Each structure stands twice: as C-alpha cells, then as structure tokens.
Amino acid sequence: MVLLALLAFGVPVAVAAGGSGGTEVPGQPVVSSISCPLQPPNSCAAGQQMTVRGNNLHSAQQVTFVGSSPTRDNVVVNLSARAAQPTEINVTVPSRAKSGPVRVSGLIGTPATSPEPVRIVAGLPATDDASGSKKLIAGGKREAHFGYHVSVRAQADARVEAISFTTGKIVRRWPLVKSGDGTVSWNGFDGKEPARSGIYLLRLNDAARPSAKAKAGSDTQFELAEGFFPIRGRHKLASSEMQRFGGGRDHQGTDHFAACGTPLAAWTSGVVQFNGSHGAAGNYIVVRRANGESYAYMHMQQRSTVKVGAKVFAGQRLGRVSDSGSASGCHLHIELWTAPGWYKGGEPYDSLPLMKRLDKHS
Ligand SMILES: [Zn+2]
Structure with a gap:
C-alpha cells in the first residue's frame, strides 16, 4: 500500500487537463466533467444540484461560475466542509450564475477549470405534457395528479415517477395500468416523510414512454413545500x-x-393525539405524524376545536397564537x-432547523 501510494503521488503524470491548459500536478485538483439532474451534459438550471467530477477535489474551497468575462460576472460559492470529496463536489447552482467555465479552487496550487463551459438554462426541461408549475404542500389538502393513457401493452418496468428536479432523486414510483387511462395522485411524501422542498416532476419513465402518453392538464411539474410554516402571519x-x-x-x-x-x-399532516389545557403550556395541541413522531403547539388563545383522533392536513387551522x-x-x-x-x-x-426551512418555502 505504501509503495503504491508513493508511485501514485511521486511521479508527475503528463496528462493535459482539458481547458485548464496545464499538466496534471500530483495532488492538484482536476475537473473532468460537470452535470446536473435531467439535463444534457454541461447544462444546469439555477437551484439544481450540480455535480463536479474529477480528481483531488477534497481540498476544494470554492467553486466559481466564471461567466462570460474573466472577473466581472463571477459568482463564487464557498463550499461547506462536507461538499467536497476526492472525486466529486456537489454544489447548488446560484440564481446569478452565468454560462461559462466553472473553476474549482483549493488551498494550494492552481485552480482547476472545467474542460467545457457550463450552459445555464432557464427553468425546467421539456416534460411529457407540461401544464406549468403549481405550488403544492406535502400532506396538504390538495394532491398532485398525473393522468396518462396506455395504448400499447407496457414493459414490466414501466412506471410513473416523482423525481426531484433539484437533486435528480426519484422519490416515488407507481406501476402503470395495463391499458387505457390511469391516474396517479401524490401527497408529496417520500415514504412516511414529506419530500424536501423543491421542484418536482411527475412523469413516465423511459420504459413507459413507448407505450403511454401523459394527458394534457396533468401536474407534470410543480413546486413542493415540505410543510406549512405554522404561524400564518408576521x-x-x-x-x-x-x-x-x-x-x-x-x-x-x-x-x-x-x-x-x-x-x-398544522405544519404537516397527522392525527390529533392530545388537546388540552395545562398550567404551564396553556392551551395546547399535539399531532402524531405518519412516522410516529409528534409535534406540539402551546400557549394558544383557546382550546383547539380539532378533536383527539381527528386527521389533520398540512395547513389546517389548529388555533391562534397567544400567551x-x-x-x-x-x-x-x-x-x-x-x-x-x-x-x-x-x-x-x-425545532429551529425545520422552522427555518418552512419559513423559506411557505
Ligand atoms: Zn417556549
């Protein structure tokens, strides 16, 4: 192992590092490719998680979207401690980023530049039958609906999928109906947890496309919030x-x-577990979530009118702020x-990290 390591790092490897125009120096960062979910190579949209692949990237401190001019329109993203790994960096594309090369700088040495410029594209790629973005709350009163029609017997792995435009993660899959019309309804949950806030697509997977078509008016793309911010006012x-x-x-x-x-x-859906009055808590209510966790609101103006055992949806009125x-x-x-x-x-x-996230999106 020691000998191997010496060989690997002791001998300079004369590989031209694409657009950076230099030779690869041992230990120095090298960028080989850039990709974003659901996009062609070297294309990304603002808000998407961009993956930079290469070598010696673990010491990277900053990713710079260089744009079209050398310095004037640079947008710099400072990396958190866990964002950079030896062969991969994940960074959210900032809204001000412009098309152009992407540069990775570390503590030492010359920064590495992407072999190809990244193209910053607007919004979503073309979807099956896009009807425009709607806003949905996970566990809310309204669900996302995706209608489709199967004309030819579909392959066994044909599915409707809910996929995050931000990260590319598929959060739910539904098998297709055998023939005719099918509908999928999604409440925004990834198993028993609300899916993280972001833009999602409901679409047919590759195996389904030859035999099925999305129906016009389906919620093929929408913005999902993981829950409702509980205080509905300033x-x-x-x-x-x-x-x-x-x-x-x-x-x-x-x-x-x-x-x-x-x-x-209610910040998310669940079932009312307690509804009471207490010397310290005042008027309070406790909701049990699908995953077994629970949340409690205290110091409400009056006892909540929502009874123990009742189902609540995200956004349902539970009471009023008081003392x-x-x-x-x-x-x-x-x-x-x-x-x-x-x-x-x-x-x-x-509860503060959740409150901060909800406050941003709802
Ligand atoms: Zn308190």
Missing part, C-alpha cells in the same frame, strides 16, 4: 438563547413571536418529538 423566528431549544433551561421547544390572535396551522399558561408575550412554543412521540417514550429535539 412573525419573528426564535433568536435569543431563551427562545431556543435547551437554552440552559431545558427548554423543550422553540419560541416564535407573533401578534396575539395570529392563526396557527395562555406560563408565557410572557404572545408566541408559538413548538416542540418536535421523536417516535413514539410526545410523552409516549419519544425525546424532544430542536
């Missing part, structure tokens, strides 16, 4: 130590302030608990 996310999880006082939730009376909505119980100022105290749930054997965990 609000201030938890910021101080006191409002955060733990906070030196075993705070089991996070506190988000809003005007008294601001409506509260009932032990609270100074009207706020939502939200708790997230791991399975099997709130005071059923689960453990509370920090």
